[in-house]
Amino acid sequence: MQFRSDNAGPVHPRVLAALGQANSGYAPSYGTDALTARVTERVRALFEAPEAAVYLVPTGTSANALLLATMARPWQAIFSHEVAHVAVDECGAPVFFADGATLITVGGKSGKMSPEALQTAMSATGNGDVHAIQPGPATITQITETGQIYQLSEIRALYEVTRGHGQKLHMDGSRFSNAIAASGATPAEMTWKSGVSALSFGGTKNGLMGAECAILFDPECAWEFELRRKRSAHLFSKHRYLAAQFDAYLTDDLWLETARAANANMARLVDGLSRIPGVGIIDRPAANMLYLTMSRRAHRAAFEAGALYELAPFYAPLDGDMDEILKARLVCDWSLEDAEIDRFIALVAQIA
Amino acid sequence: MQFRSDNAGPVHPRVLAALGQANSGYAPSYGTDALTARVTERVRALFEAPEAAVYLVPTGTSANALLLATMARPWQAIFSHEVAHVAVDECGAPVFFADGATLITVGGKSGKMSPEALQTAMSATGNGDVHAIQPGPATITQITETGQIYQLSEIRALYEVTRGHGQKLHMDGSRFSNAIAASGATPAEMTWKSGVSALSFGGTKNGLMGAECAILFDPECAWEFELRRKRSAHLFSKHRYLAAQFDAYLTDDLWLETARAANANMARLVDGLSRIPGVGIIDRPAANMLYLTMSRRAHRAAFEAGALYELAPFYAPLDGDMDEILKARLVCDWSLEDAEIDRFIALVAQIA
């Protein structure tokens, strides 16, 4: 009963097989190999962006931080939602990579940045005043950290705000595939056609071993990105093994297949849990992440029965008033089996 | 005829197999899994260092830069040899990770830092003078960038210099295995028993896919290292796949087996080339890296016949006086076959 994270699950067998196939003989290092070139072309085709600069890096944080550093200057603010991964889960990586830029967090429902709040925050910076932090790029997470999807019109509205301040929009797409699978939009529609300048296109949370794709739809700063990647020690020497993962990911739409599986798992989970009295569903999720509420007693019983998921915040104490309602976060990996989901639903039905 | 680099070769089959075995079911993320714990213990045992802090990172540059950042403060100098990887091949990574520390390069024969030159350089900093950069750690590369091995007494002599300034010694062991295989010293003797405080224990250049081990023999700054690793985006979520690589590496001494193979390949190569008039061997190598000289004409002929290696510097022009003597660097991967080496020797005998 594994609902902790989609980074606790296994690598998809086709990805593992691709690593094996890539392992014959010698290949030029540091991304000059043929497999990397092929992945670049496949990503450009998928996003209908023949000029895009495409880079592979090992972690989601490196994709986010490198792209944001390339988009911001040290005296600028980077704007994110207050629950964004870049703000709360990266130990200050965007600030470090961007040479001391300031991260300013902005509110909004369901983990989505509100255009009004962004406008207010951006207007409070700069204005030609040398004493103030200057406005810089904004970053949004798709799907959000609370499992919701930005609609295309919502993305565009945020883009318009950034554009009004001469700035750009980044998308942390660590679960981008789940958003595409759930929404039916094309990758191009969800990104550059809606005003997104740069995307962290996630793989690790969706069946890869450790590979993310950083895409600059505006390739003007491509060389700067490459220097920052090297300088931050994220340029792999045996680069073909990053490329092999993404090549498998893009073959026969594996990225969509695993994302759809994860979303379907979540739908099954929510469907079951929502019928159980004592379980509260917060913001019925659009993709593979769920926040729910139950009593402390029920959480304890679930954990004792072997269920694995995180309280929110993760350090909420398991001791205390047994009737107190505690929040929890559940994520469905693509690899979860129906039987496991049903077993968990049955367990909760019994204890909630 | 692949002599370009030991990062152009394949992953060892036992490493690939280990990745497959690690791929069953779920595992806690971010290094809290059982396989990572096992690797930590195995590394401690190998180095006879039960208290050592042991971390896995994906690249050699990340191991070096994270360890040096943990050992230095921004107003200090980090001392390296003038041909060291940290000085010429990392795009300033140590400076970036160490928040603006200064890298000062020091001379010495065969890529080895001379204790006298280090003493002079360290004495030229600090001295209680607030206007000057202050002395910080020194870093040496084992085997050196020119294929030589620091003897234990040489390591200790450098350690004594650093200690005299209240500073520590780091070893960039991206080819540490080759040094152990060639010298017969134990890992403990070559590191902490000779005064080394922190080691980048390489894997990627010796048969792994992309995994290096950063070891702090003095674990006082372990938590700082962990924060720096996260902050620089080098903490893997699916950490078990880094651990699986190192677990295979340490099983049945695979790390020594591949290192010995690479060294033997180089010995065969040097043995053959050194008999050929017109080929100059610079510093007969102790491990798997060779610098030689031939005429431009011979290099061109070798490249045209399909040989792959790098001129030194790599951008030396192939056009010009055909009799001019040019330097080149050749590296032997563990996976090179004798027949390929012999084929190259025969080719050079013909053209030199």
Place this chain on the structure above:
Amino acid sequence: MQFRSDNAGPVHPRVLAALGQANSGYAPSYGTDALTARVTERVRALFEAPEAAVYLVPTGTSANALLLATMARPWQAIFSHEVAHVAVDECGAPVFFADGATLITVGGKSGKMSPEALQTAMSATGNGDVHAIQPGPATITQITETGQIYQLSEIRALYEVTRGHGQKLHMDGSRFSNAIAASGATPAEMTWKSGVSALSFGGTKNGLMGAECAILFDPECAWEFELRRKRSAHLFSKHRYLAAQFDAYLTDDLWLETARAANANMARLVDGLSRIPGVGIIDRPAANMLYLTMSRRAHRAAFEAGALYELAPFYAPLDGDMDEILKARLVCDWSLEDAEIDRFIALVAQIA
């Protein structure tokens, strides 16, 4: 009718005279002169802190940023009030000086950080979680950016919160003198006796030309401070002229004399304005800074009549609905004459 800022006023004549007296012959540079040594001792005596490390720097921002950088590490958060100078008026200086530390802002009435809000913010960081920013020092402004004074008990309450997280408390005392003049507390009581570890003791806003005193009550990091000061180009070569300013400041309690004058000016101003219908006083000020409200019409008329002060925010448009109520900030310099204050009160009485 100058109410713009206490940095728009003149230097006190006794300070100017002291500069002239310091200008005879030669003096050792970089702070090794006798006048600097005397100032150090006088500051220690004033604060009853014989071990304190005492440094002179030219700007308030340099005092704040250098002290905070010395108290924080790059992966930590620095906590300030959301209207604090360090957060909104220093273009990210604390982040720059602290090598990429994160500034987190906290709420609280009248520009005062609330202990509960600080506790919440500090508890949301760290907790042994490597993914999160770690807790670092807190900084408070005395008097606050809205003209209020932290009571000693309030300072101590904030100190207790920081101490509970193993962190320290800094005081931005750019108007510290005004707080002492208004409250009757001793400098020691308002700082280290209430838990303050480091103080930026302002001079420039209180009659000096450009000199601030950075005090580390815990001198453990004194050498680090000195290196950071030099490295950030704030160590003056002709240091005696910084020292001369502070020496005059501390002679015959000039610092208190000018602060009392400024506070008295403000009391006169508030007394007059508070009787005028149409003028709203926000948080009756304890020292020399006032926030008030009037209609846009009244502000326009005041500006046209030659009054100088700032709207809040400073970029609020002067065009628009003439009945709209706009906020403004007024500061009284020590050098303001009663006649000028009365002239302004009369003007406002006429137009409000």
Place this chain on the structure above:
Amino acid sequence: MQFRSDNAGPVHPRVLAALGQANSGYAPSYGTDALTARVTERVRALFEAPEAAVYLVPTGTSANALLLATMARPWQAIFSHEVAHVAVDECGAPVFFADGATLITVGGKSGKMSPEALQTAMSATGNGDVHAIQPGPATITQITETGQIYQLSEIRALYEVTRGHGQKLHMDGSRFSNAIAASGATPAEMTWKSGVSALSFGGTKNGLMGAECAILFDPECAWEFELRRKRSAHLFSKHRYLAAQFDAYLTDDLWLETARAANANMARLVDGLSRIPGVGIIDRPAANMLYLTMSRRAHRAAFEAGALYELAPFYAPLDGDMDEILKARLVCDWSLEDAEIDRFIALVAQIA
């Protein structure tokens, strides 16, 4: 007998008087005052550069570090002579301000960077190789740290090297006035007409209290400079007092008057010393800085008799073989009196 440094001398009386004159009434802060505007225009006129961006900062290190940071990016090298102030006397300030750029030192006689050495150093970086530090700006010191003057043709030759790599040339003119006074070139000829993009125009070492002028002849990055100045805490609130110093400096050519006085003092000193057996003159100085050699015995006797100057290096021990020849540095302030110089010459004649 004060030959320690030109920052140990007094402020020129006309500068002190100007501070007094500037001290009447109120003035807008942060450089928006009329006096600052006037200085900007006077500097532009002096340099025949009507578009130049002109900024006042308090220290030579801040002028250098801010200009270099504006000219370089973090992954670039800044090239200086190996004895340059930026390399040995600023505790890493250029690296700090330039967000981790690398400082690479280059050789050349008499403290002058040789174009060939610069060409070699710049060619060893970059070349489209992402692994290497990229080439950035070069900086030269006029007059050099050893008292010599770059001829216009020498400046141009260095400029051509930087231009060949797409980079710019900075001049650390902390003693620029002495160079102009000695050479007869115009300020424009010695800077932008010879290829200099940015100048640190010194004042503090030539009679001011603490004011330097940073000039960007190419104003494209002016706003970036302003943000970096604020962010590094070098934007003065009571800016008129910086401006008053420079205004006095430029009035009736005071800057040339003091520089000529210092140079004449040095000529008198060298003239006297060069006749004394046992005194070696290293590189007969063109302006106000001298390196000489004498026996340890003679240095000790001079110090005991009250002479003040620095050994080179400053920490050379005064104990040891009395016949050993030690180097020393002597600087003549503008304010030195002939009688003091003659007294010192007579002393040396007696003891050398």
